[in-house]
Amino acid sequence: MSDFTGKVVLVTGAASGMGQTTAVAFARHGARVMVADVNEAGGAETVARIQAAGGTAAFQRTNVSNPEQVAALVEATVATFGRLDVAMNNAAILGPWTAIADHATADIHAVFDINVKGVVFGMRQQLAQFLKQGDGGVIINVASVQGYRVVFPGSSLYAASKSAVIALTKAAALEYGAHNIRVVGIAPGPIDTPMLRSATTDDGSMIKSLVPLHTIGTGDDIAEAALWLASPAARYVTGAVLPVDGGFLAP
Ligand SMILES: NC(=O)c1ccc[n+]([C@@H]2O[C@H](COP(=O)([O-])OP(=O)(O)OC[C@H]3O[C@@H](n4cnc5c(N)ncnc54)[C@H](O)[C@@H]3O)[C@@H](O)[C@H]2O)c1
Structure with a gap:
């Protein structure tokens, strides 16, 4: 079992x-x-x-597409807990499901501002903090299977944004490995969350039919992967984006 006692996770x-x-x-x-x-x-x-489970946490309102707020977030983390050990860049939006010619300019900006620039702004501050501390660190970027496979017409902005997250993860792993900073990703398949529910129009049968395990994943499936990726057990893993997808990417 992973033990993160003494560690600070954002x-x-x-x-x-x-x-x-x-x-x-x-x-x-x-x-x-x-x-x-x-x-x-x-x-x-x-x-x-x-806190109800006896743990320690704090909240900082942050729009990840705002670089000043992202810088303030890492500052607040260090001010509150003393350091930063693991950062998971998970915030994203699905954006509208629309053919490319029909996209509103504001939607194009929003998907890339949050899903892509949000990860860049996050990594920039997190990496700077890791370098300042001088003892490594782990970044986990949440991509998507749709960053690898464009399956759904209308998904262009989201899929492209997640392909960018995969590329950013690999690039950062390359640049910071010498500092013992690991940068990894998770590519979730369909996971039962408000985001997936907002995009599902039937009882889930269509999505399940695309998944070899014929089931929709849960947040716990992602949490287990994140715990392992952030732990010393994964010390030799960097630049990898782990599909947690019920086999969606297998075909
Ligand atoms: N659910 C799925 O099936 C699925 C599949 C593949 C990838 N993902 C990815 O998993 C991650 C989490 O998604 P989820 O399914 O838990 O969705 P969710 O909508 O339940 O959670 C996303 C969270 O991000 C927050 N957020 C949105 N924009 C933000 C911003 N600008 N700044 C800060 N926070 C912001 C939202 O308020 C929300 O709390 C996302 O990166 C998503 O793209 C989800």
Whole structure:
């Protein structure tokens, strides 16, 4: 079992879905957790869940597409908990499901501002903090199977944004490996969260039919992967993006 006692973990998009589940899981394994999100009520709920279980957490309202707020988030993490050991860049939006010619300019900006620039702004601050501390660190970027396979017409912005997250993960792994900083990713398949529910129009049968395991994953499936990737057990893993997808990418 992974033990994160004494470690400080930052999770963006931790007010909901797999970010919330993962933040709670890190705290259950001893980490002090900084919960970041634009959703204040959900962020407070995550902190309350952690504290109710005897853990330690704080919330910082952060829009990951705003570089000043992202810098303030890492500063607040260090001011509150003393350091940063693991950062999970998980916040993202699905954006509209629309053919390319029909996209509104504001939607194009929003998907790339949050899903791509949000990860760049996050990594920039997290890496700077790791370098300052001088004893390594782990970044986990949440991509998607759709970053590898464009399956659904209308998914162009989201799929492209997640391909960018995969490339950014590999590039950062290359650049910072010499500092014992590991940069890894998770490519979730369909996971039962508010985001997936918002995009599902039937009872889930269509999605399940695309998954060799014929089931939809849970936030716990992602949390387990994140715990392992962040742990010393994965010390030789960097630049890898782990599909947690019920086999979606197997064909
Ligand atoms: N659910 C799935 O099936 C699935 C599949 C593949 C990848 N993903 C990815 O998993 C991650 C988590 O998604 P989820 O399914 O838990 O969704 P979710 O919608 O439940 O959670 C996303 C969280 O991100 C927050 N967020 C959105 N924009 C933000 C911003 N600008 N700044 C800060 N926080 C912001 C939201 O408030 C929300 O709390 C995302 O990166 C998503 O793309 C999800």
